[in-house]
Amino acid sequence: MKAVAIMFPSREVRVLDVPEPKLHSPTQVKVRTLEVGVCGTDQDILKGHHGEAPRGEDHLILGHECLGEVMEVGAHVQGLKPGDLVVPRVRRPCPHAHCPACRHGHPDFCVTGDYTERGIKGAHGFCSEHFVEDAAYLHKAEDSLRGVAVLTEPLTIAEKGLREVAHIQSRLPWKLSPGKALVLGAGPVAQLGAMALMRAGFDVTVYSRSPKPNEKAAAAEAMGAPYISSKEVTVEALKKQLGGVDVIYEATGASKVAFDSLQVLGENGVLIFTGVPGREEPLELQGDQVMGQLVLGNRVMFGTVNASDGDFREALEDLARFRAKWPGRLEALITQRHPPSEFAKVVEAKGGIKHVISFQEHAR
Numbered sequence: 041m042k043a044v045a046i047m048f049p050s051r052e053v054r055v056l057d058v059p060e061p062k063l064h065s066p067t068q069v070k071v072r073t074l075e076v077g078v079c080g081t082d083q084d085i086l087k088g089h090h091g092e093a094p095r096g097e098d099h100l101i102l103g104h105e106c107l108g109e110v111m112e113v114g115a116h117v118q119g120l121k122p123g124d125l126v127v128p129r130v131r132r133p134c135p136h137a138h139c140p141a142c143r144h145g146h147p148d149f150c151v152t153g154d155y156t157e158r159g160i161k162g163a164h165g166f167c168s169e170h171f172v173e174d175a176a177y178l179h180k181a182e183d184s185l186r187g188v189a190v191l192t193e194p195l196t197i198a199e200k201g202l203r204e205v206a207h208i209q210s211r212l213p214w215k216l217s218p219g220k221a222l223v224l225g226a227g228p229v230a231q232l233g234a235m236a237l238m239r240a241g242f243d244v245t246v247y248s249r250s251p252k253p254n255e256k257a258a259a260a261e262a263m264g265a266p267y268i269s270s271k272e273v274t275v276e277a278l279k280k281q282l283g284g285v286d287v288i289y290e291a292t293g294a295s296k297v298a299f300d301s302l303q304v305l306g307e308n309g310v311l312i313f314t315g316v317p318g319r320e321e322p323l324e325l326q327g328d329q330v331m332g333q334l335v336l337g338n339r340v341m342f343g344t345v346n347a348s349d350g351d352f353r354e355a356l357e358d359l360a361r362f363r364a365k366w367p368g369r370l371e372a373l374i375t376q377r378h379p380p381s382e383f384a385k386v387v388e389a390k391g392g393i394k395h396v397i398s399f400q401e402h403a404r
């Protein structure tokens with residue numbers, strides 16, 4: 041079967057002909073890949089910041105944001121049958137008995153670093169015609185989500201982040217109304233984060249680089265989140281305009297914007313970092329200022345990576361809610377579908393919001 045892989049050490053992306061995967065245990069499921077989302081993590085892998093082949097192999101099959109269709113189920117699999125749509129999780133637990141996170145079903149909080157991630161670190165991804173996965177790592181998606189469920193994985197970032205915000209804010213001894221949120225960036229993770237925040241009841245403003253008009257601004261405003269360009273409105277001016285916000289959802293990977301935005305974070309507010317910095321912009325941090333802002337306003341900053349079983353379930357439920365609340369808006373986040381052979385080109389694509397590799401339209 042056909043698979044899109046990165047070769048090591050050359051980091052060249054190739055379409056390989058690899059053996060068809062087979063079920064090796066009664067709890068496994070064979071899946072036909074329908075779509076694979078491409079994101080900044082893939083870009084980092086191609087650039088060499090990230091990415092590791094499975095032990096003993098010279099290539100890594102790419103793709104970690106996936107929607108597939110069940111082809112075959114092992115004898116012990118319950119709740120899945122051929123034809124069902126499924127979304128796989130990405131991270132698999134480390135083998136160490138002393139890792140409390142992995143031993144408690146939360147490899148997203150792994151403390152040893154010896155986890156694997158399909159399509160990213162030490163395990164093949166989903167950008168192949170078929171793949172085999174244990175049913176425990178697959179989530180059934182409703183048929184009505186066929187056109188948008190490839191967005192599940194990027195949405196799980198927001199689901200996990202918002203769950204943690206709720207934990208943190210349970211420290212306040214009164215019932216908090218959601219209040220105001222600022223989303224930094226306007227790419228897919230930011231747009232999905234804005235939707236999740238609005239769904240949770242926040243008044244959301246999107247703050248990103250490009251001046252209007254542009255398609256990302258249009259996407260945000262079409263769902264009711266005002267878009268402000270950081271080229272036109274400084275952080276200081278933004279603070280005057282919005283007052284202090286309760287939550288900042290960072291989805292740019294730009295450390296300067298993220299730390300500058302602390303000025304807009306209100307008393308008792310929470311700043312969530314989701315982006316991995318691109319190592320391009322050196323940052324001079326005013327440590328005293330940051331520390332003062334945190335201490336004197338009970339502010340919290342935290343980072344979040346990957347997501348758990350519950351976050352995937354929540355994301356799939358939210359996709360259905362978003363489709364009902366904003367008809368056509370999720371679909372509009374997917375700019376274009378491309379054939380698998382264009383993976384490397386798509387990673388470098390400028391413009392648009394989300395680019396997706398489609399196996400159904402192009403592979404056969």
Ligand SMILES: [Zn+2]
Pocket residue numbers: 078079080081082104105194
């Ligand atoms: Zn991704």
Ligand SMILES: [Zn+2]
Pocket residue numbers: 133134135136139141142143147149150151152153154155
């Ligand atoms: Zn672990």
